[in-house]
Ligand SMILES: NC(=O)C1=CN([C@@H]2O[C@H](COP(=O)(O)OP(=O)(O)OC[C@H]3O[C@@H](n4cnc5c(N)ncnc54)[C@H](OP(=O)(O)O)[C@@H]3O)[C@@H](O)[C@H]2O)C=CC1
């Protein structure tokens with residue numbers, strides 16, 4: 001892959017995930033915004049890319065012709081139509097990275113010329129703040145070196161790991177969709193405090209800070225969540241009473257079920 005300052009990067013699709021990755025990649029300043037181009041059928045999402053200095057176009061073909069590294073960031077059901085239309089313009093020099101949930105490397109390869117370099121990335125929205133959780137799968141051994149280079153580029157989006165494609169759907173449930181599960185928890189945490197008399201706006205700020213602080217302690221320390229939880233619990237104190245209520249409400253089973261359901265849905269999308 002080229003030096004980051006020379007690397008031409010394209011996004012097909014200008015939605016939330018393309019924007020998140022573009023923000024993450026551009027933030028450190030190594031990638032040059034004028035080397036980045038994004039395409040979408042409407043202008044609806046262009047202004048936030050233009051504000052970063054990224055070029056915009058309605059032509060997916062132009063993105064392919066202008067870029068070495070191309071992120072495919074359209075909804076999964078659009079992937080076959082979009083790739084079939086672009087196939088004749090894709091060369092072995094391109095690196096095509098799809099973020100579409102469920103769509104397998106095999107399916108992507110089947111839509112592109114033989115010898116195309118295709119990978120899958122499952123990112124999540126906090127990429128835009130360099131706090132994403134990203135899993136990259138390259139499918140075959142011969143793409144490992146490119147995957148390592150991509151890992152360096154994407155590290156500005158957050159924690160990046162390279163792993164087998166068989167983990168991607170679970171990571172979609174855990175981290176791609178997991179962001180939304182955490183927001184539900186945040187909302188419920190704040191509403192609990194509102195029920196007990198705290199103003200809503202303040203409760204939301206404290207809920208966000210509580211999740212952020214707990215997340216930092218968990219990520220940056222060496223401790224298992226069960227150990228951290230034990231450190232918050234005073235025998236006969238408030239926390240253990242709250243935890244008992246969570247257990248009665250089936251929180252753990254509900255969260256495990258949510259990750260499982262999202263993973264299964266990703267698998268189902270891949271079979272379509
Ligand atoms: N959102 C998330 O948190 C995550 C999403 N993903 C994956 O990312 C992908 C994109 O999702 P997301 O960004 O949320 O979706 P959005 O709906 O926000 O964006 C989709 C984009 O695709 C564009 N588009 C539609 N048709 C075409 C086409 N024919 N050619 C080029 N662009 C087209 C849309 O254009 P227009 O701007 O004109 O509407 C829009 O810009 C999905 O496959 C999803 O599975 C993965 C991980 C997390």
Ligand SMILES: O=C(O)[C@@H]1CCC=N1
Pocket residue numbers: 101172176177
């Ligand atoms: O809901 C979805 O299908 C996408 C994939 C992961 C997050 N959003």
